[in-house]
Each structure stands twice: as C-alpha cells, then as structure tokens.
Amino acid sequence: MILISLSILIAFFVSLYVAKWQIDTFREAEITGTDMHKQQKVDIPEMGGLSSIVGFIVGISLLLGERGHLNNPIFLTALIGIIGAGFIGMVDDLVALRQRTKAILPFLFSLPFGLQMMDGSIVFFNLTFSNPYLLMLIIPFGVTCAANASNMLEGFNGMGAGLSAIVATTLISLVYITGGPTYGLYLLFPLLGAVLGFATLNIYPSQIFPGDTFTLFTGAAIGSAAIICDLITPGVILFIPMIIEFFLKFKGGFQAENFADVDEDGYLMSVHDKTESITHWLVKKFKLKEWQLVALIWTVEGLLSITVLSYYLLM
Numbered sequence: 001m002i003l004i005s006l007s008i009l010i011a012f013f014v015s016l017y018v019a020k021w022q023i024d025t026f027r028e029a030e031i032t033g034t035d036m037h038k039q040q041k042v043d044i045p046e047m048g049g050l051s052s053i054v055g056f057i058v059g060i061s062l063l064l065g066e067r068g069h070l071n072n073p074i075f076l077t078a079l080i081g082i083i084g085a086g087f088i089g090m091v092d093d094l095v096a097l098r099q100r101t102k103a104i105l106p107f108l109f110s111l112p113f114g115l116q117m118m119d120g121s122i123v124f125f126n127l128t129f130s131n132p133y134l135l136m137l138i139i140p141f142g143v144t145c146a147a148n149a150s151n152m153l154e155g156f157n158g159m160g161a162g163l164s165a166i167v168a169t170t171l172i173s174l175v176y177i178t179g180g181p182t183y184g185l186y187l188l189f190p191l192l193g194a195v196l197g198f199a200t201l202n203i204y205p206s207q208i209f210p211g212d213t214f215t216l217f218t219g220a221a222i223g224s225a226a227i228i229c230d231l232i233t234p235g236v237i238l239f240i241p242m243i244i245e246f247f248l249k250f251k252g253g254f255q256a257e258n259f260a261d262v263d264e265d266g267y268l269m270s271v272h273d274k275t276e277s278i279t280h281w282l283v284k285k286f287k288l289k290e291w292q293l294v295a296l297i298w299t300v301e302g303l304l305s306i307t308v309l310s311y312y313l314l315m
Helices: 002-028 049-065 073-095 099-116 132-150 159-178 182-202 211-228 232-238 240-251 278-285 290-314
Strands: 032-034 043-045 122-124 127-129
Touching: 002 043, 002 049, 002 182, 049 073, 049 182, 049 211, 073 099, 073 132, 073 182, 073 211, 099 132, 099 211, 122 132, 122 232, 127 132, 132 159, 132 211, 132 240, 159 182, 159 211, 159 232, 159 290, 182 211, 211 232, 232 240, 232 290, 240 278, 240 290, 278 290
Parallel strands: none
Antiparallel strands: 032 043, 122 127
C-alpha cells in the first residue's frame, strides 16, 4: 500500500511539471485556445491533458513492483483502452475529429478489455449481465460512453479537472467501503494524482486548458476503473451531470458550445437562444461569474458523491 499511495504524489508532481513545461512550449508553438470568459481575451496553451497522461503513466510505472495486479490481462487491456482514448483526444485537439470518429475509436481501443471480461459478469443496478458475447460489446461501449460523456461538460476553467477528481476520490472510497476488487485502485490512485497535478494550473484563472486529450483520457480511466471495481452503478450515478449534458448536446446535434459572453463586471451572459447545455441553463437562470458557475457544478457533483457514499455506508 505504500507504493500505491506514493503513486499519487509521483503522478501529481510529474503532471504538474509537464503542465508547466507545456505552458511555455505550447504557447511558443501556438497550440492555444482563447479564454472566452475573461474581459480581456487571451490565448491559453491547449492540450493540457498530455500532462495528466504522462503523470498517470509514471504513477503506474511506480507500481510495477507490486505483484499480481499489473500483470493481470484485464488490467493491462483496460490500460490500452485508457491510453488509446487519450491518444484520440490528442489527435482531436490537433485536427478536430468528427464526433462519430471519437465514438468509434475508443470502442476499438477498449475491445481487448471487453474480450478479457467475457468470462466474468457485471451488475448494473439490479441487472446482472454474464453472456460472454454481450459483455464483449457492453464493456467497450461503456468505456466509450464514459470517455465521451466526460468530454461534454467542459469549457470553463477547472470544471472537468474538478469533476474528475471528485469522481475518482469517490470511487476510491467506495472500493474500501464495499470491499470490491482492489486492483482498480492501481488505476484510480495514479489518475487522481495526475488530475490534481494538472488542476493546480487549470483552476480559475486557468494557465492551461485540458482539451479533449484530458477529457477522453479521464473519462475512459474512470469508466474502466468502475467496471474493474464492480462499481458500475455508482459510477453511472456520479456521471449524471455528464449524461444530462450528453443528451442536451445530442438534442442539438452536438453543435452547441458551452461558451458565454462576459459583461463589464465579469458576470456571464448567455449567447444561446436554445438551451443545449447545463451551463446554458445556469447562465440564463442565475447571475454567475465563471468561477461561481464551476463551483456550483462541483457542488452538485459533491452532493452526488455524498449521496452515493452514504448509501453504501448504510446498506
């Protein structure tokens, strides 16, 4: 357990170091995006999720001394799907892939994970799935859904990083509460450290943006860990805001952006006629600054986390 705890620290500092390097290097290379929710529009380095991926990999590498987990085919194939999703996000940040491409490719990367899970079973609420051929499809489909859902609710400083940290922390706690399979922790601990390292420079006012590199990677990692740890049901509950966001975006053909305008006092102003995002609704209903909007969504996610943890503690 010492190594697995240290993996958080190693992943944190590596992610933070790489993110700092990216800020200077990517700005010079003009790999940037405009910070839309400030009065003075400035270009911020993009594709910051690369730092989290590097931190995650280094944190995983630290655990190579632990026996019986990292050589598990299920763990290794899940890792392929996670890194593959991050790679797809990097390509998307550079050349803007089609939405259907971002749906198909993570599925293909996670297919080996599904093949390794064919002899097992999964529980979703009160339903148990054990048909091997069905599992072969459900598993990569679930990872793909998690990756793309995580990609939906973004666009504001620190939002995605905070949501990922809350979900990862909750799943770690649930593993200990439920006594479920522990080797999912070998994904969750390095992931949490890597996310927090990046978040240090991504929270308001952001110095670096996550890009799809971050969101697809963290979504796939969280989805894979939830499957491995037999925590699919709480994982889905924790993803409720992202699932709602997915369907709102689906209604608009995935054309809507989460961006808003900013008045002279720094408050967000809606620029959308239709409500095709949770953020659109919040900006229309409440007078919020960017950091307040993000804090509100974090609070909702935190309440979901407390609800899930309380249920499993009391059951």
